[in-house]
Amino acid sequence: MRRLRAEQFGLKREVEYGTPQQNETVRQIVEAVRTEGDDALLRYTEQLDRTKLDAASLRVTEAEIQAAYAKVDDTFLTAIREAAVNIRVFHEKQLRQSWVDVQPDGTMLGQLLRPLRRVGVYVPGGKAAYPSSVLMNVIPAQVAGVPEIVMVTPPSTGGKEGIDPFILVAAAEAGVKEMYRVGGAQAVAALAYGTATIPPVDKICGPGNIYVALAKRAVFGAVDIDSIAGPSEIVVLADDTANPAYVAADLLSQAEHDEMSSAILVTTSVTLADAVSAEVERQLSLLPREEIARKSIERNGAVLMAETLDEALAVINRMAPEHLEIMTDEPMSLLGRIENAGAIFVGPYSSEPVGDYWAGPNHILPTNGTARFSSPVNVDDFVKKSSLIYYSKDALLASGDKIMTLARHEGLEAHARAIEIRLEQERG
Amino acid sequence: MRRLRAEQFGLKREVEYGTPQQNETVRQIVEAVRTEGDDALLRYTEQLDRTKLDAASLRVTEAEIQAAYAKVDDTFLTAIREAAVNIRVFHEKQLRQSWVDVQPDGTMLGQLLRPLRRVGVYVPGGKAAYPSSVLMNVIPAQVAGVPEIVMVTPPSTGGKEGIDPFILVAAAEAGVKEMYRVGGAQAVAALAYGTATIPPVDKICGPGNIYVALAKRAVFGAVDIDSIAGPSEIVVLADDTANPAYVAADLLSQAEHDEMSSAILVTTSVTLADAVSAEVERQLSLLPREEIARKSIERNGAVLMAETLDEALAVINRMAPEHLEIMTDEPMSLLGRIENAGAIFVGPYSSEPVGDYWAGPNHILPTNGTARFSSPVNVDDFVKKSSLIYYSKDALLASGDKIMTLARHEGLEAHARAIEIRLEQERG
Incomplete structure (x- = not known):
């Protein structure tokens, strides 16, 4: 890679x-x-x-x-x-x-x-x-x-x-x-x-x-x-404690989708980078969809070397990946520093397919960096809200003058009069 | 009207x-x-x-x-x-x-x-x-x-x-x-x-x-x-108990926005319809923005006569108004039957300008019938969600085979292998 x-x-x-x-x-x-x-x-x-x-x-x-x-x-x-x-x-x-x-x-x-x-x-x-x-x-x-x-x-x-x-x-x-x-x-x-x-x-x-x-x-x-989906993406953040075979397998599970998919390892460890690259090559050759996965890895795959964990987290937040796996020494300790990601898979056993097929969270996730501002498909997507406003006579009498001040400032006299006509009648 | x-x-x-x-x-x-x-x-x-x-x-x-x-x-x-x-x-x-x-x-x-x-x-x-x-x-x-x-x-x-x-x-x-x-x-x-x-x-x-x-x-x-706003709309649902002057004032507060605005009364009462129409005419002539409000009322204003309350509610849900005011005998009893509305103003004192300027709910509301599927501007619009997925070794061992079944059915062998490689190593 x-x-x-x-x-x-x-x-x-x-x-x-x-x-x-x-x-x-x-x-x-x-x-x-x-x-x-x-x-x-x-x-x-x-x-x-x-x-x-x-x-x-x-x-x-x-x-x-x-x-x-x-x-x-x-x-x-x-x-x-x-x-x-x-x-x-x-x-x-x-x-x-x-x-x-x-x-x-x-x-x-x-x-x-x-x-x-x-x-x-x-x-x-x-x-x-x-x-x-x-x-x-x-x-x-x-x-x-x-x-x-x-x-x-x-x-x-x-x-x-x-x-x-x-x-x-x-x-x-x-x-x-x-x-x-x-x-x-x-x-x-x-x-x-x-x-x-x-x-x-x-x-x-x-x-x-x-x-x-x-x-x-x-x-x-x-x-x-719903949102228009882009190509699928995975980023794996891993350190020396990660199993290179697991990291490689998860990168390839994304790469097999299509040639536009991207699979990226972010690490501070040269040892891990070397081992994952070797594993990717080994496992690639065994895959039925080898051709697609290989093109994806060649075109969009990468190992990003970071000097520090801070730098690694900064590039991840900039990418806002659809899928993020964390395979580091203390993965839960990093959650609070991940600002942008569609789904976050924590630890060595939370392989992306666990989320794709099984665990329960949605697999339809924001792609193409849109995790900066959008979310996995969820129940809120199918619910709408109506505001409810009930004012009593007392509440209107107490606030009416200030509402009219704001309406008149904006030149909306009929707005002010809708209040005024009530104040006149109800104040008697 | x-x-x-x-x-x-x-x-x-x-x-x-x-x-x-x-x-x-x-x-x-x-x-x-x-x-x-x-x-x-x-x-x-x-x-x-x-x-x-x-x-x-x-x-x-x-x-x-x-x-x-x-x-x-x-x-x-x-x-x-x-x-x-x-x-x-x-x-x-x-x-x-x-x-x-x-x-x-x-x-x-x-x-x-x-x-x-x-x-x-x-x-x-x-x-x-x-x-x-x-x-x-x-x-x-x-x-x-x-x-x-x-x-x-x-x-x-x-x-x-x-x-x-x-x-x-x-x-x-x-x-x-x-x-x-x-x-x-x-x-x-x-x-x-x-x-x-x-x-x-x-x-x-x-x-x-x-x-x-x-x-x-x-x-x-x-x-x-955010959504692209259309012209502003108000629908007032009212019966014989409503004050025609209040209804008319509220219709005009919408009509003064611009000529594209629409202000619609839905009622079962001919008496109220007559009284509101007369009040609209009377109040119109006193408005500084009379010309705009009059064009809006002529072009887009209407009194919709319904035989029954059911029919009135059906047309309102079909319109999905941006603003809905309810001035009927028991207004709260109708809330559960309003499916589509941006903001619902209940009772004679909840005039639309109360919501436009004052009460607290947002005045940026879904227009143009989009209240069928969208909501007033709200805090959720500025929050994104990331899914969190943590599977333990035991959890993965218990579910791995079924995950592989689903992945293989979809022809995604690398997905299955990302699970399989873990099952092989962890089952020992």
């Missing part, structure tokens, strides 16, 4: 906005579905997904879901069910209550928290059709109390006939009752604006290709969207 | 994306500031804001802030200070703690909550330079614990010489220590990418004209942004 001084490490953060032609294609698709509804949806499904459907066959039937269960082995089913429980338990701990503050003068102020009414989850049909991601998108919405969660996914997965049965089973296990076989920008537009067959949603989540990402951008405002 | 059947009311929701030329102008400005820094910032400030500055004079000095205090009357200062206290108290109640769940097998899972490091607040220089909005943007960030809050505002406000002293005082009272006299798309770009004089921020908030809005859209991803 290439080795750099930590302080010299330059960040490249490019936001993907698509080519003008891709944007124009998406604009046309979205506009057609918005104005023509099912007709356009079915036309693009035939044209782009090479599947001829009618409106009645868009929805996945209960019989198909049962048939999918028959194709899924028990080992998988047991594992995905236990993972779903773990994810549900972790997200239930995030649930918050509406609250109100009541004052002696009668004033009541608070926040009413409510789930979104209807959420759409996009599941891609290509190689990235991951059952685990279905759980990670659906369960937080379900825990938030969203009454209607709908899944859309292309009519066939990865070139095979029909939708991957494992995806259908994961969605059913997560609690999705409404699934449609549509994908691409046309599916996003249908979720945003609704068609005769697919009622519109309030928020669209889930990963997809560039057309899906651009369509989500285009409908944002009409509905909410 | 025009009168419609509630069920016939059609929503128009247009998202403002700007003209191609406006987008191109903004793209050029953002790109210039990103690559040339202060040089471009000063060049555009001279060209667009007709103010020649050098890098050393960009920052507002302590002496200027002191001079601003000398220009502000005590009545205003007393009122804005008390408003700031109310806003701070309400937002402090929103503060949340990091949490961790500790299991007997050693597993520790949690969420670490931390404030963003640096936030930029944009304050427009035109007629909408509102001291109250400075408080509403700054205080939630400050309560969240953001250590660096920076304000940018055009070098002169509303055509006058220099920055409005009331804005400087409001910012100082809210706790801003760093202010720059730059505005427009160039200020947004400087905040997003940083220049030699202005270090970059993690999030940009605050309202502005179309160029500011498009610049925020353009830099989103490099930094976080």
Whole structure:
């Protein structure tokens, strides 16, 4: 692996906005579905997904879901069910209550928290059709109390006939009752604006290709969207106490995703750097996805040498990695100094796949340095707040004059008069 | 006011994306500031804001802030200070703690909550330079614990010489220590990418004209942004028990903002509808901003007649108003049936200006129907979460096989091996 001084490490953060032609294609698709509804949806499904459907066959039937269960082995089913429980338990701990503050003068102020009414989850049909991601998108919405969660996914997965049965089973296990076989920008537009067959949603989540990402951008405002995911990243902070084979294996688990993934070791130890580099080479050669992982390591992998732990932490906070593993002598002692990271894996046994599949925290994490300001997918993403304001007559009489002072200063006389007319009538 | 059947009311929701030329102008400005820094910032400030500055004079000095205090009357200062206290108290109640769940097998899972490091607040220089909005943007960030809050505002406000002293005082009272006299798309770009004089921020908030809005859209991803505000809206739900003069005054307080504002009464009572319409006409003629308010009422104002309270609530939830006032017989009994609203004002004394200026809840609210999925500005907007994952050796040994099952199903062998290498070594 290439080795750099930590302080010299330059960040490249490019936001993907698509080519003008891709944007124009998406604009046309979205506009057609918005104005023509099912007709356009079915036309693009035939044209782009090479599947001829009618409106009645868009929805996945209960019989198909049962048939999918028959194709899924028990080992998988047991594992995905236990993972779903773990994810549900972790997200239930995030649930918050509406609250109100009541004052002696009668004033009541608070926040009413409510789930979104209807959420759409996009599941891609290509190689990235991951059952685990279905759980990670659906369960937080379900825990938030969203009454209607709908899944859309292309009519066939990865070139095979029909939708991957494992995806259908994961969605059913997560609690999705409404699934449609549509994908691409046309599916996003249908979720945003609704068609005769697919009622519109309030928020669209889930990963997809560039057309899906651009369509989500285009409908944002009409509905909410989740963040647009960038390539996956891992940073491992390790010292002489770390097991180089574990560090290397975890770096490679990120590198195998795709060539754009990045896997970076930050260390103060030359001994560890040497050992990890050797292990990466050894383990790489044994991997089925060696070619992808090797390209990722060559292009985006690095060992960053820091003089001190302070310097190591500074470069990590600057990177704001999606995943951060800490394998040092006293890993918990460093938590308070990690400002920016999507998920922090502490100690030698908290390998990233523990979080990807199992432990319960969400695996959909802020990429591309956005952990500086955004968070893993969580229950709050599916809850909205309304402010509650109740003023008694006494409270208004006590504050009215000062409210009018502020309103009149801003030249908003009608605001002042809305108070004044009450003061006049109620003071008698 | 025009009168419609509630069920016939059609929503128009247009998202403002700007003209191609406006987008191109903004793209050029953002790109210039990103690559040339202060040089471009000063060049555009001279060209667009007709103010020649050098890098050393960009920052507002302590002496200027002191001079601003000398220009502000005590009545205003007393009122804005008390408003700031109310806003701070309400937002402090929103503060949340990091949490961790500790299991007997050693597993520790949690969420670490931390404030963003640096936030930029944009304050427009035109007629909408509102001291109250400075408080509403700054205080939630400050309560969240953001250590660096920076304000940018055009070098002169509303055509006058220099920055409005009331804005400087409001910012100082809210706790801003760093202010720059730059505005427009160039200020947004400087905040997003940083220049030699202005270090970059993690999030940009605050309202502005179309160029500011498009610049925020353009830099989103490099930094976080708040929502793009649409025109302001009020819906009043009232019955025979309501005072028509209060209802009319509150509708007009919204209508005076600008011609795009909308003020809508929803009622089951023809008597009230008649009385409110007459009061609106009477009060309109007395307003200094009559012309604006009248256009707003004519274009976007309406009385929606509902047969039943259920129908009234259905149309309100469909509108998802920014502000909702409830002046009915038992207003609190309806709260549980309001699904979508930015802020809910309950009873005859909770006039909207109470919330705009005084009570404490934020006055920056979701517009344009986005209350279906988004919330008033609040402390969470300035806090990010990191997941914490600690697995003990025992926990990993107990779950490792199932993690590998899920990873292998998804074709991610290196993920499985990161677990397997540990199981092999630790099982001995």
